[in-house]
Amino acid sequence: MAWAEYVAAFGFFFVSHSVPVRRPIRERIIERIGGRGFTLVYSVLSLAALAWLIVAADRAPYVQLWPWASWQPYVPLIVMAPVCLIVALAVARPNPFSFGGANNDAFDPSRPGIVGWTRHPLLVALGLWAAAHVVPNGDLAHFLLFGTFVVFAIVGQRLVDRRKRREIGARWEELDHARRRGRSLDVRRFGSRFAARLLIAVFLYLGLIAIHPVLFGVSPLP
Template sequence: MSWAGFAAVFAAFFLTHSIPVRPGVKSRLTAAFGARGFGVGYSILSLAMLTLLIWSAGEAPYVQLWPQMSWQRHVTHLGMLTVCLLLALSIARPNPFSFGGSGNDRYDPTRPGITRWTRHPILAALALWAGVHLVPNGDLAHVILFGVLGLFAIAGRGLIDRRKRRVLGEARWRALDDLRRAGPRLHVPGSWPWLILRVVIGLGAFLGLLWAHPYVIGVSAI
């Protein structure tokens, strides 16, 4: 694949990932397919585009910037374990500050959970995913890939903050955020079984990614 082809795939990736932050487009798709249909369809599209983008980086011209060493993979393994646990603890949980929240009317800012550490845990996980994959992938195409995606996730926090301020109203958003910041960093969970289940899911996802990596990406993660 040429650099132009790699750039074209990148452009298509960003185009599809702009859908959630374009209210007009999202509302039309939601009206046509329903909220659940849109969520499932967009998730499949996002994963497909990410897979295509990663594949295209592997097919782009190889230009080495630094060599791969064995210790780098251990850094990536530890980082990916953190990513999987972070996603397992944040997906489909009440979070009025970011995307992906479920049952936001039940959000209790005095018991903020993972949002006490960051308003955007999913974006934090994406940024960490990109960062730890930069370490063992020292060729130019992968540095561009993971560097841009990491910056995209970091910059997305500000974009979503501005959108949520408009949706909730500045006073409401600020009040919730102040209560969140004042909440405890750690507190007794509302349900220990659900917490344990989410941790188990995160660990299972990490092991599943290790197993699937050579089949999906074409390179062993071990």
């Protein structure tokens, strides 16, 4: 029974992420509460499931896989900087290729922003976050937790691509080609509000460092 909560939390996480996004169910929910309402509810449910899963991993029996070392906390501390930037550049921006986009009809493939570099910036951020946190958490429960998220982020991109190809149809290939052609290292092409989103990334990064001891009982600083 020691692992029961951990297994239950894993089950709830995958059910909460897979069932609501099934097309018939999603369409019914959107009919009742609208697209923005669905995004809000789905986001809150996802965060609640993730929070429970992390808490359950902390409560699970400790089985060491590798010893802790003083250099390990630097890995997530460094990696979380680009993660926060990717999230800040991706959230509430048009992205017809993935989930979490806003006003997707307004997507301009000649100015794709972060989407020019990856169709699934939020899944990339999730994968980087999880991979970085594997390093300083060398016990079985956390290895399964973060390792599963790495796999989820990789496989999820293929699954979302498959779904979006069906929804968009033949235009998907054309739109994707235009997206890649429009990518640029010129930050001005990320949009007129790039500076604001960069500032959001900085505050997000610092905020996560500040709140980490409160939420998880351990400081991310070495």
